[in-house]
Amino acid sequence: MSFSNLIELKSFSVFPEYFIGISILYILIVLVLISYSVSGLIMQKPVSECIGLILLLACYLILNDDLLLTYTSVSLYSSSCFYKAISLDYFGVFTKFTVCFFSSIYFFIISDFLKNYKLTSFEYLLILLFAVLGLILLCTSNDLLTAYLAIELISLASYILAAFKKTSSYSVEAGIKYLVTGAISSAFFLFGSSFLYAFTGSIYLTDFDWILFNDSWVISDIAVSESFIEIGLTLIIFSLFIKLSLAPFHMWSLDVYEGSPTISTFFFAVITKLSFFVFLVRIFHTATLYYQDSWQFYVIIIGFFSIFIGSFGGLRQKKLKTLLAYSSISHMGYALLAFSAFSTFGVEMLVFYLVIYMLAGLSIWFIIVSLKLNTKLYFNKLNKELGDFILLKKTNPALAISLALILFSIAGIPPLVGFLAKLGVFLSILQVKYYMIALLAILCSVISTFYYIRIIKILYFENFIAGKLYFPITTNKTILFSFSVLFLIFLFINPTFLYLIIQKTVWSSFSSGLILL
Amino acid sequence: MSNLSPDFLFYSFSGILVFSAATVVVAQHAVFALLFLILSFLCSTFLIFLLECEFLALIFLIVYVGAIAVLFLFAVMMLNTKLQDLSRNLLKYLPAGLVFGLSFFIPVFYQISNSFKSFVLKNSQTIYNIGWFDLVDSISEMESYGQILYSYFILQFLIVGLILLLVLIGIVYLINTFNAKQTTNQSTFKQLSVKSSFFSK
Numbered sequence: 001m002s003f004s005n006l007i008e009l010k011s012f013s014v015f016p017e018y019f020i021g022i023s024i025l026y027i028l029i030v031l032v033l034i035s036y037s038v039s040g041l042i043m044q045k046p047v048s049e050c051i052g053l054i055l056l057l058a059c060y061l062i063l064n065d066d067l068l069l070t071y072t073s074v075s076l077y078s079s080s081c082f083y084k085a086i087s088l089d090y091f092g093v094f095t096k097f098t099v100c101f102f103s104s105i106y107f108f109i110i111s112d113f114l115k116n117y118k119l120t121s122f123e124y125l126l127i128l129l130f131a132v133l134g135l136i137l138l139c140t141s142n143d144l145l146t147a148y149l150a151i152e153l154i155s156l157a158s159y160i161l162a163a164f165k166k167t168s169s170y171s172v173e174a175g176i177k178y179l180v181t182g183a184i185s186s187a188f189f190l191f192g193s194s195f196l197y198a199f200t201g202s203i204y205l206t207d208f209d210w211i212l213f214n215d216s217w218v219i220s221d222i223a224v225s226e227s228f229i230e231i232g233l234t235l236i237i238f239s240l241f242i243k244l245s246l247a248p249f250h251m252w253s254l255d256v257y258e259g260s261p262t263i264s265t266f267f268f269a270v271i272t273k274l275s276f277f278v279f280l281v282r283i284f285h286t287a288t289l290y291y292q293d294s295w296q297f298y299v300i301i302i303g304f305f306s307i308f309i310g311s312f313g314g315l316r317q318k319k320l321k322t323l324l325a326y327s328s329i330s331h332m333g334y335a336l337l338a339f340s341a342f343s344t345f346g347v348e349m350l351v352f353y354l355v356i357y358m359l360a361g362l363s364i365w366f367i368i369v370s371l372k373l374n375t376k377l378y379f380n381k382l383n384k385e386l387g388d389f390i391l392l393k394k395t396n397p398a399l400a401i402s403l404a405l406i407l408f409s410i411a412g413i414p415p416l417v418g419f420l421a422k423l424g425v426f427l428s429i430l431q432v433k434y435y436m437i438a439l440l441a442i443l444c445s446v447i448s449t450f451y452y453i454r455i456i457k458i459l460y461f462e463n464f465i466a467g468k469l470y471f472p473i474t475t476n477k478t479i480l481f482s483f484s485v486l487f488l489i490f491l492f493i494n495p496t497f498l499y500l501i502i503q504k505t506v507w508s509s510f511s512s513g514l515i516l517l
Numbered sequence: 518m519s520n521l522s523p524d525f526l527f528y529s530f531s532g533i534l535v536f537s538a539a540t541v542v543v544a545q546h547a548v549f550a551l552l553f554l555i556l557s558f559l560c561s562t563f564l565i566f567l568l569e570c571e572f573l574a575l576i577f578l579i580v581y582v583g584a585i586a587v588l589f590l591f592a593v594m595m596l597n598t599k600l601q602d603l604s605r606n607l608l609k610y611l612p613a614g615l616v617f618g619l620s621f622f623i624p625v626f627y628q629i630s631n632s633f634k635s636f637v638l639k640n641s642q643t644i645y646n647i648g649w650f651d652l653v654d655s656i657s658e659m660e661s662y663g664q665i666l667y668s669y670f671i672l673q674f675l676i677v678g679l680i681l682l683l684v685l686i687g688i689v690y691l692i693n694t695f696n697a698k699q700t701t702n703q704s705t706f707k708q709l710s711v712k713s714s715f716f717s718k
Contacts (some may be wrong), residue, residue, distance in 0.1 A: 007633055011529060014672065019681060020526065021675070024679070024682075025682075028682075028686070082671070082672045083669050085670075085672055085673065088673065121690060123687070123690045126681065126686060127686065127687060130679065130683045133679070145670070145673055146673055146676070149673055149676040149677060149680065150676065152680055153676065153679060153680050153683065155685075156680060156683055156687070157683055157686055159687075160683075160687035160690070160691065164690075164691075166691060227628055228628060231628060233649065328710060405554065515685065
């Protein structure tokens with residue numbers, strides 16, 4: 001491939017990624033020059049909003065992709081570029097767009113609050129942008145090497161984000177813990193990839209499909225036995241489950257979420273989850289299609305176990321961030337149930353659930369990040385506990401009602417969209433006839449409602465005379481926030497457009513091999 | 518020399534590798550552990566040489582032994598940490614470690630030893646072909662790496678560059694104290710008066 005071929009715009013499908021990468025370099029150069037002459041404190045807000053705009057532009061570039069413009073009529077079109085390293089399909093484009101869009105909203109949200117949390121150096125935003133780049137690379141990566149590098153980009157950024165507050169020993173501890181677990185996860189991934197490579201002789205996911213199931217390829221002649229691929233898949237699934245903090249692999253996430261700066265925790269809990277699921281779907285639902293029997297049962301058990309842990313672990317929890325970490329574990333469990341249903345309907349419901357999870361997560365973390373005690377004290381307490389919400393209905397009634405709505409949506413109470421998301425997950429698991437697991441998961445969901453409703457009780461029904469006073473939130477942020485809360489209601493009334501988009505993306509990308517339900 | 522089969526070298530090096538890797542875990546003294554770590558790196562380098570991957574082996578040698586292990590050794594000697602409680606911890610974590618390690622190791626070992634049984638050449642000296650064509654018209658290993666890296670894996674190469682940049686930014690931020698008044702000077706007296714507790718005990 002010559003250089004002119006490389007920059008040919010016709011096959012320039014990673015243009016958004018190039019755009020973000022070049023903007024990272026540009027921001028780095030400009031801000032290093034500025035920050036040595038001007039104090040770093042004043043440029044937090046503009047830089048953050050600028051990065052939000054960059055990501056919005058990247059969203060536009062993703063929508064402007066060749067694939068959407070030229071191949072809309074061909075429903076089953078899926079292709080790849082960079083010698084099969086990057087796959088071009090609607091699934092990748094949609095998830096890339098989702099990650100980009102939500103992270104641009106994230107940057108707009110945090111722009112005001114970086115000062116409160118004393119994260120004043122510009123490197124923070126830059127490292128966040130690196131992590132977003134890794135996330136959108138992972139969404140479209142089609143081989144194990146690119147996926148590994150994207151995961152490394154995400155995780156190395158995450159370690160630094162967790163340890164970013166050098167003065168707090170909790171933050172440093174969180175960073176070290178994250179680093180050690182992440183190193184184990186990477187080692188698992190590489191070991192599993194080496195097994196897959198030993199069996200197939202290829203690292204491309206599209207090749208696996210061909211090599212494993214093409215009739216002309218006689219497997220009995222190969223020296224290695226077929227359970228090599230099962231070992232490899234097991235190791236890869238371990239590594240990705242550690243990253244997703246599913247239940248037997250969740251121990252790191254509680255400490256890391258509590259210890260790291262709240263804005264970083266916001267990022268870990270909300271933005272990062274979708275891409276890992278996209279890669280899981282790619283490797284398990286398309287590449288190694290007929291190994292379904294060897295993993296489905298165990299993955300369903302892991303999904304149920306994480307719902308169980310997430311529901312019961314949060315019951316006695318008083319720290320808000322740890323509570324939300326448990327909540328995130330149980331949500332990942334629901335998403336994993338939809339994943340393990342192994343049907344196109346299951347993948348649709350997985351993506352729908354994760355989009356709703358990100359929307360609700362953005363709203364609730366917005367409240368947690370934005371509440372700042374109205375005191376003159378310099379050493380303000382930054383980590384919140386449940387008791388900090390006492391009498392919020394008196395001090396800020398609009399925020400209180402929207403927090404109650406978001407919590408109802410996360411718990412899955414009907415007039416909000418969280419109900420539809422959970423309903424879809426249970427439908428997809430019922431379609432493959434795991435009735436008992438669905439029943440138990442619903443029971444755990446009822447139990448987990450307890451701690452969501454306890455927050456609402458603290459908001460509204462506490463017999464305290466004096467609550468805590470918080471600073472009001474600026475108008476710009478309020479508009480953004482009310483849109484995201486309104487969407488939680490609006491999507492319940494009319495979820496069709498989201499369902500249709502997801503159905504189209506999933507069907508056009510995965511319907512070739514999956515069971516159509 | 519003719520009796521020396523290639524398997525002999527392989528088995529001896531991998532035996533030393535396993536022994537030294539186990540010693541790294543068990544060793545009480547941090548310096549000894551690191552020296553055995555270096556030995557295990559060396560042995561794996563020899564193993565890679567036996568597979569005729571010269572470039573990879575040399576990179577392994579230069580990066581791991583030349584840079585990382587020596588840096589470790591330097592840091593351990595500087596830090597002067599006390600590691601007396603290691604043996605107690607080892608006994609505490611041994612059962613869980615053994616259970617998980619064995620349940621992980623046994624299936625993998627079983628599969629590998631089963632799978633490659635048919636490929637072991639019993640009499641490896643009889644089958645000895647020399648590809649004359651490869652000797653005449655060949656490119657060096659470096660060249661082939663370069664050709665593949667800059668054509669097929671250009672995207673991955675760029676991502677690796679970004680990862681390095683990210684790590685650079687992160688390390689500089691985490692280490693730098695941004696204290697302009699206090700410059701770090703070398704204090705010769707302090708350095709010379711450090712009591713070496715490693716080799717006295």
